[in-house]
Amino acid sequence: MIEILFLGTGGARFVVARQIRASGGMWMRFGDTQLHVDPGPGALVRALSHVPPCNPRELDGIVLSHKHLDHSGDVNVMIEAMTSGGFRRRGVLLAPRDAIEGEHVVLPYAQRFVERVDIASERSGPYRIGEVDVCTSIKHVHAVETYGMHFTYGGRTVSYLPCGRYFDGLASDYAAHDPDVLIINVLRFRDSMDVDHMTFDQARSVIAQVHPRVAVMQHFGTKMLEQDPVRLAREVEDDLGIRTIAAHDNMRLDVDTEVAALAG
Ligand SMILES: [Zn+2]
Numbered sequence: 374m375i376e377i378l379f380l381g382t383g384g385a386r387f388v389v390a391r392q393i394r395a396s397g398g399m400w401m402r403f404g405d406t407q408l409h410v411d412p413g414p415g416a417l418v419r420a421l422s423h424v425p426p427c428n429p430r431e432l433d434g435i436v437l438s439h440k441h442l443d444h445s446g447d448v449n450v451m452i453e454a455m456t457s458g459g460f461r462r463r464g465v466l467l468a469p470r471d472a473i474e475g476e477h478v479v480l481p482y483a484q485r486f487v488e489r490v491d492i493a494s495e496r497s498g499p500y501r502i503g504e505v506d507v508c509t510s511i512k513h514v515h516a517v518e519t520y521g522m523h524f525t526y527g528g529r530t531v532s533y534l535p536c537g538r539y540f541d542g543l544a545s546d547y548a549a550h551d552p553d554v555l556i557i558n559v560l561r562f563r564d565s566m567d568v569d570h571m572t573f574d575q576a577r578s579v580i581a582q583v584h585p586r587v588a589v590m591q592h593f594g595t596k597m598l599e600q601d602p603v604r605l606a607r608e609v610e611d612d613l614g615i616r617t618i619a620a621h622d623n624m625r626l627d628v629d630t631e632v633a634a635l636a637g
């Protein structure tokens with residue numbers, strides 16, 4: 374059983390600051406193993422207020438793709454919740470080095486609450502968390518150290534492609550893992566801004582090259598939201614013949630059912 378719950382699908386400072394979409398990250402269940410990926414602002418409240426609630430004390434690990442606040446705002450409070458306020462030392466934290474050292478976002482006292490801190494580096498792993506093997510991607514082109522993650526469990530792979538600029542070699546790195554599901558952050562629609570984020574057209578090209586069974590777009594900025602992500606997902610699906618979903622807050626993706634439906 375693999376299930377991904379989207380506790381927030383907003384991206385970029387404007388959307389997150391106004392909470393036009395929530396920023397709680399993704400709660401992933403792989404059998405009995407539970408991981409919280411990119412717990413942005415409001416992650417704890419979103420997890421506990423979900424029906425049924427996500428219980429931080431059952432988490433096996435917390436994973437950060439990078440330290441920007443829309444991905445890490447609640448990381449310390451989630452570590453406290455996972456470890457019962459630090460009284461039960463447990464769980465894994467997997468994050469890039471610059472999230473943990475230097476101008477870090479994970480406070481040193483909170484780092485001591487977890488059982489194991491794994492420092493993500495480029496194309497590293499597998500890091501074993503519970504029953505899941507996590508490998509990191511090629512280094513993304515982003516203002517801070519950023520890696521995507523490939524989660525493998527029970528013969529299936531879910532890849533998460535977080536924020537970053539498009540470059541040659543990005544898609545092939547993900548394609549090499551042959552993911553069943555590709556979750557991709559799409560902040561921008563079409564513009565000529567010189568920023569470290571992909572546009573919708575670049576994301577479509579990545580989806581085409583990686584060719585997952587199911588693609589999920591999320592982490593939307595305002596321009597994407599104005600364009601209606603559901604409509605855009607349908608456009609990608611029709612163009613590429615790849616099942617494509619635009620995530621919404623509190624969306625639950627049942628990976629086994631989704632993949633089985635395609636096979637049937
Ligand atoms: Zn972001």
Ligand SMILES: [Zn+2]
Nearest residue numbers: 439441515536
């Ligand atoms: Zn970022």
